[in-house]
Amino acid sequence: MSRIIFKVNGSTHTVDVEPTTPLLYILRNDLGLQGPRFGCGLGQCGACTVIINGAAVRSCVLPASSVRGEITTLEGLSSNGKLHPLQQAWIDEQVPQCGFCQNGQIMTAKAMLDKNPHPTDAQIRETMNTTLCRCMSYYRVQTAIKRAAKAIAAAQPSSAKEVLA
Amino acid sequence: MTPYTRIPKRVEKTLATHRRDFLKSAGLLVVSFATGASADAQSSAAAQVAGPYSELDFRQLDSWIVIHENNTATFYVGKTDCGQGTGTSFRQLMSDELDIAYDQTTCIMGSTDNTVDQGGSGGSTAMERDSWPMRRAAAEARRVLLEMGAARLGAPLDQLAVSNAVITVKGDPSKRATYGELIGGKKFNVKLTGANINAVTGVAKVKPVQELRATGQSPARYDIPAKVDGSLKWAVDVKLPGMVHARNVKPPFACARLTGIDESSVRNLPGFIKVLSKGNYVAVVCEREEQAIRAARQLKTTWEKPATAPFPASENLFQYMRTATATSSSRPIVEGNPESAFADAAKIVEAEYEVPFQGHAAIAGAHAMADPSNDQMTIYSNDMKSYGMRNGVAAFLGMPRDKVRVVWMEGPQGYGRTAADDAGCEAAWIASEIGRPVRIQWMRDEESAWDTKGPAFLVKVRGALDTEGRLVAYDYKARSCDYNHVGYNEPDTVLIAQLMGSRRAKPAAGGSATPSEMYAIPNRHMVGEVVSLPAVWETPLRTGNLRDPNGPQSTFASESFIDELAAAVRADPLSFRMKMLTAATTDDTGFRRARSIAVLRSAAEAYGWEQRPSPGPPSKGNILTGRGVAYAFRGQTIVAQIAKVEVNRQTGHVWAKRLVCAHDCGLVVNPQSLRHTVECAMLHGLSRAIHEEVRFDTEKITNVDWLSYPTLRHADVPERIDVVLVNGDPNPNRPDLPPYGAGEAALKPMLAAIANAIHDATGVRIRRVPFRDDRVLAALKAARV
Numbered sequence A: 001m002s003r004i005i006f007k008v009n010g011s012t013h014t015v016d017v018e019p020t021t022p023l024l025y026i027l028r029n030d031l032g033l034q035g036p037r038f039g040c041g042l043g044q045c046g047a048c049t050v051i052i053n054g055a056a057v058r059s060c061v062l063p064a065s066s067v068r069g070e071i072t073t074l075e076g077l078s079s080n081g082k083l084h085p086l087q088q089a090w091i092d093e094q095v096p097q098c099g100f101c102q103n104g105q106i107m108t109a110k111a112m113l114d115k116n117p118h119p120t121d122a123q124i125r126e127t128m129n130t131t132l133c134r135c136m137s138y139y140r141v142q143t144a145i146k147r148a149a150k151a152i153a154a155a156q157p158s159s160a161k162e163v164l165a
Numbered sequence B: 001m002t003p004y005t006r007i008p009k010r011v012e013k014t015l016a017t018h019r020r021d022f023l024k025s026a027g028l029l030v031v032s033f034a035t036g037a038s039a040d041a042q043s044s045a046a047a048q049v050a051g052p053y054s055e056l057d058f059r060q061l062d063s064w065i066v067i068h069e070n071n072t073a074t075f076y077v078g079k080t081d082c083g084q085g086t087g088t089s090f091r092q093l094m095s096d097e098l099d100i101a102y103d104q105t106t107c108i109m110g111s112t113d114n115t116v117d118q119g120g121s122g123g124s125t126a127m128e129r130d131s132w133p134m135r136r137a138a139a140e141a142r143r144v145l146l147e148m149g150a151a152r153l154g155a156p157l158d159q160l161a162v163s164n165a166v167i168t169v170k171g172d173p174s175k176r177a178t179y180g181e182l183i184g185g186k187k188f189n190v191k192l193t194g195a196n197i198n199a200v201t202g203v204a205k206v207k208p209v210q211e212l213r214a215t216g217q218s219p220a221r222y223d224i225p226a227k228v229d230g231s232l233k234w235a236v237d238v239k240l241p242g243m244v245h246a247r248n249v250k251p252p253f254a255c256a257r258l259t260g261i262d263e264s265s266v267r268n269l270p271g272f273i274k275v276l277s278k279g280n281y282v283a284v285v286c287e288r289e290e291q292a293i294r295a296a297r298q299l300k301t302t303w304e305k306p307a308t309a310p311f312p313a314s315e316n317l318f319q320y321m322r323t324a325t326a327t328s329s330s331r332p333i334v335e336g337n338p339e340s341a342f343a344d345a346a347k348i349v350e351a352e353y354e355v356p357f358q359g360h361a362a363i364a365g366a367h368a369m370a371d372p373s374n375d376q377m378t379i380y381s382n383d384m385k386s387y388g389m390r391n392g393v394a395a396f397l398g399m400p401r402d403k404v405r406v407v408w409m410e411g412p413q414g415y416g417r418t419a420a421d422d423a424g425c426e427a428a429w430i431a432s433e434i435g436r437p438v439r440i441q442w443m444r445d446e447e448s449a450w451d452t453k454g455p456a457f458l459v460k461v462r463g464a465l466d467t468e469g470r471l472v473a474y475d476y477k478a479r480s481c482d483y484n485h486v487g488y489n490e491p492d493t494v495l496i497a498q499l500m501g502s503r504r505a506k507p508a509a510g511g512s513a514t515p516s517e518m519y520a521i522p523n524r525h526m527v528g529e530v531v532s533l534p535a536v537w538e539t540p541l542r543t544g545n546l547r548d549p550n551g552p553q554s555t556f557a558s559e560s561f562i563d564e565l566a567a568a569v570r571a572d573p574l575s576f577r578m579k580m581l582t583a584a585t586t587d588d589t590g591f592r593r594a595r596s597i598a599v600l601r602s603a604a605e606a607y608g609w610e611q612r613p614s615p616g617p618p619s620k621g622n623i624l625t626g627r628g629v630a631y632a633f634r635g636q637t638i639v640a641q642i643a644k645v646e647v648n649r650q651t652g653h654v655w656a657k658r659l660v661c662a663h664d665c666g667l668v669v670n671p672q673s674l675r676h677t678v679e680c681a682m683l684h685g686l687s688r689a690i691h692e693e694v695r696f697d698t699e700k701i702t703n704v705d706w707l708s709y710p711t712l713r714h715a716d717v718p719e720r721i722d723v724v725l726v727n728g729d730p731n732p733n734r735p736d737l738p739p740y741g742a743g744e745a746a747l748k749p750m751l752a753a754i755a756n757a758i759h760d761a762t763g764v765r766i767r768r769v770p771f772r773d774d775r776v777l778a779a780l781k782a783a784r785v
Helices: A023-030 A085-092 A102-115 A121-128 A138-155 A158-164 B009-025 B036-046 B086-098 B126-153 B179-183 B224-228 B289-298 B314-323 B338-343 B386-397 B420-434 B444-450 B495-499 B551-568 B573-582 B592-607 B671-690 B750-762 B773-782
Strands: A002-008 A011-017 A049-052 A055-058 B065-067 B073-077 B105-109 B160-163 B166-169 B172-178 B244-248 B257-262 B272-278 B281-286 B300-304 B333-335 B347-355 B367-371 B377-381 B404-408 B438-441 B457-465 B471-481 B523-531 B623-634 B637-648 B654-664 B720-725
Touching: A002 A023, A011 A023, A023 B289, A049 A102, A055 A102, A085 A102, A085 A138, A085 B224, A102 A121, A102 A138, A102 B224, A121 A138, A138 B671, B065 B126, B065 B179, B073 B086, B073 B126, B086 B105, B086 B126, B126 B160, B126 B166, B126 B172, B126 B179, B166 B179, B172 B179, B244 B289, B244 B420, B257 B272, B272 B420, B281 B289, B281 B420, B314 B457, B314 B471, B338 B457, B338 B471, B338 B523, B347 B551, B367 B420, B377 B386, B377 B420, B386 B404, B386 B420, B420 B438, B420 B495, B457 B551, B471 B551, B551 B573, B551 B623, B551 B671, B551 B750, B573 B592, B573 B623, B592 B623, B592 B637, B592 B654, B592 B720, B623 B750, B637 B750, B654 B671, B654 B750, B671 B720, B671 B750
Parallel strands: B073 B105, B244 B438, B377 B404, B471 B523, B654 B720
Antiparallel strands: A002 A011, A049 A055, B065 B073, B160 B166, B166 B172, B244 B281, B257 B300, B272 B281, B333 B523, B347 B457, B367 B377, B367 B438, B457 B471, B623 B637, B637 B654
16 A cells, blocks of 8 residues: 545545555545546546546546546536536536436546637547447537537637637 | 526425425335435435335325425436436426426435335336326325315315416415415325326326426426536445445356355455355455455456357357247237238248347446345445335345335446346345445446347348239248346346356246337238247346347348338338338227328438439449438337438448437427437447447357447447427327337337448348448448449
């Protein structure tokens, strides 16, 4: 066992675990977070996705000892009680069926939009392609991503819009 | 904000707590939980509350509806929601009957100790069957409240008006009483009648559909906000003091006999608590989750192989099914004189279709938490049949039923009899053995291998055409590999019971299916047979209900074949169907023939269908484009689908570029929820059409992760999906227009629609599911396309 310090959603936590423990179990079982979820344990489905240094990372295959940087989970997306535009778009488009995979859908989309605020349909399909949904909510997920991208662009100050243009 | 979240969270908590106190005072020691806002209360309360958990009396109005002093209402229903938004729809219907605003209500579902037993989910029965007792209970509550209002306000009933839970005297609005003032916090104490829960009724009648207000609107689903902000507590999130983690060690192949366990291989691992074993069932228990995963992987076990192979390898499955002796056969449906019609035919067409085993493949492994405190058993589960799980676990453990409760919580859905049933019994057994709360979860390979499967089908069809190109005789014979079909939460067939040696004297016969269409075919012979694999116990090729259990398989065959017939006489495939629907002159009580015509017509209009035979004119270039139609009913719900596909001539890749679905399920309660359910069911069908096949060698499943068992992905999603909600009832305004099921029907015709579109695009008929790139490419090459 060894003591590992994590910064998650703005708070710092110290956990005493085996260094090889996948991050997912620490987030869920030690820090009480329930956004990232166990789907496959193989990094294939995306249900466990968190964001580290701007990248969507599959926490079920990431050893605790190799985490470098602050972790953002689904719980950390809203700010000042206001949902992230992606979360709002998910509600507006009524995306989920059972909803179990939606953490992965939202977090993967967040990392994508942060890097590429105006993805094309093809880029959305490619970037999201390995984030699986067994209820097949994909069509709505893609619609919601486009809706969120528009909302984010509309919320930018006008100078920023010009830069983006 | 959704209507649900407009109720402040503290009110939500009050609502839930209220029922607990309420029922306690009524002599029922019951704890009530809502998911979402009050879920935090759930796990902390669970460890403390002792049973017995008596069953709620469904003939008591108080079991269904509680009116609070703040003039809100909570509905308690014996259903679970697999993600189609049924809870929201129940609230709409019950709000309408009670005459209360939708926003002033909440709905609590599926936990065995605080909701009546309506069986949970299954069979697309939510609206069609189970909404009726809810509506009648709400109508009765309204009637009783009006009587109370009449007494309170000193006015006769016919002088009263009611709106949004406020009763007023007509012409004197100053005289008013709210529901909350009349009964808030108190019991109705009103008996309902009815031979069983489906027949439950009070004195009041339900409203004609024309008077429903919230019904037919699309309030946002109340469960979605907590699913996207991370606040929902799912069944996987339950934590209890003293809890431990378990993982199964599954046999490495079917019918394996455990011959040894070397506990020393894991004894020194961190957090190790115990290896548990009985018969061929093995599990490892550790303090932490990752420790249990590691220990289960590392535990050394030895197993003996069965003397004979449990099943043929998947590439030999259909040959095996073709030659096997049937274990059972349905009584043939015979109409007219098919034999002589075939003898007189101008043309006979024959084909054989193959659908492999397909998995539920839930996005996460089956799981459950079991708490054995107070000599009782509480199971936290997402099982869609929570009431069945209570009964199954009680029987499996030999506990009285009122000492077992199942707290239903949200989870990854798989639409049918998934391994959630198995995990519930496993968690309960381990918890009873070690006396501590236990959480178990199946790993991916375990889930893919050992979850129940939808049965494989082999279907032979023959059709006789006359000189006018009409189908005059039809001969359909299906064989499904479905012997020993596993039921829901059966204490003697759950996997742990099988592994411990349980053997039912008479295994379930299993089922097959005949086509679901309303075509006028004068002469028919249709039969469904079941065959068995060599091994039927302790095998990963065990079958269980998978969304519309046999419908997609039989409809793939029957609706592909209709297209083959149309092509044989160079007829437009949609007109060919329409002629057979319009040729009949009689209809059934649900007007399925009239509604089939309306639905097919709507699909054709929405798509912009041009009449021509299939295949279409040959395309140049690498991308071949075609369209295909298929239609079916499930129960009383009618579905017609049209797919436009692109087939890549060089790779064999099939992309469904556009999907159209016309759907008639009678009264639509929530159009938005329905559209999304239909969209997702169609894509589930598309996934099964182009990707899904369980593969195996002669002793084990060989595709056990998402790479080897691919399902639909973002890149496969159509560019456009149109869902047309049809009401093809000849009298769509009849006051009793009923709602029919919608959870499954839209999956049913999709496989055939895609196959027909591939044929239209390429001229090549694919009679084997799934239409994977390599299979399509081989067929194109063989046909020199």
